[in-house]
Amino acid sequence: RKEVEQDPGPFNVPEGATVAFNCTYSNSASQSFFWYRQDCRKEPKLLMSVYSSGNEDGRFTAQLNRASQYISLLIRDSKLSDSATYLCVVTAYNNAGNMLTFGGGTRLMVKP
Amino acid sequence: GAGVSQSPRYKVAKRGQDVALRCDPISGHVSLFWYQQALGQGPEFLTYFQNEAQLDKSGLPSDRFFAERPEGSVSTLKIQRTQQEDSAVYLCASSYPSGTGGISPYEQYFGPGTRLTVT
Secondary structure, three states, X not given: OXXXXXXXXXXXXXXOOOEEEEEEEOOOOOOEEEEEEEOOOOOOEEXXXXXXXXXXXXXXXXXXXXXXXXXXXXXXXOOHHHOEEEEEEXXXXXXXXXXXXXXXXXXXXXXX | OOOOEEEOOEEEEOOOOOEEEEEEOOOOXXXXXXXXXXXXXXXXXXXXXXXXXXXXXXXXXXXXXXXEOOOOOOEEXXXXXXXXXXXXXEEEEEXXXXXXXXXXXXXXXXXXXXXXXXX
């Protein structure tokens, strides 16, 4: 079983739709949580950190449930430019500093 | 300012060839990571440097993989006797030390990657 699990999708949604992605992680020692965005044939880029209290950045809302080891990302009013792969990422401080453990990614396609 | 750069961007190697992949991290970044991303998968950790010290190499898939960062800045990932299963994108990332600078103490800045194809 992978340490971070995501539904690979693709999620095909019309512009303006609300879409939610979920992710589960198995390492209860995980300390920090993120969503990264990766465009086709590009490097991953940090989208937002995820906090237990939930956090919002414009149209994006991220939530963490430590008890269930579950992370979510909600995108409201989808834009064509949101089309990308969204990577759920966890990290636990160890000898590898802040090594990132990635999920397999969820592909989103927003259509006109 | 300049981000993380990697070279070459694309590399085609014949099975059995040795390859060397280069990473230039952001100036002043102490931590450097290598990840391997197979097609349709998320990146997977290979190895980690703090300055010139390789503190974790647990993700290297075999002893054909070797990484170094002799002066604590540029790093090279070498793959000996390449095999077809080595075909992937190799990503380098750098970050500030934990707790100092950056948007988040854990934010890693990724380079564009080297796409390795072994034929």
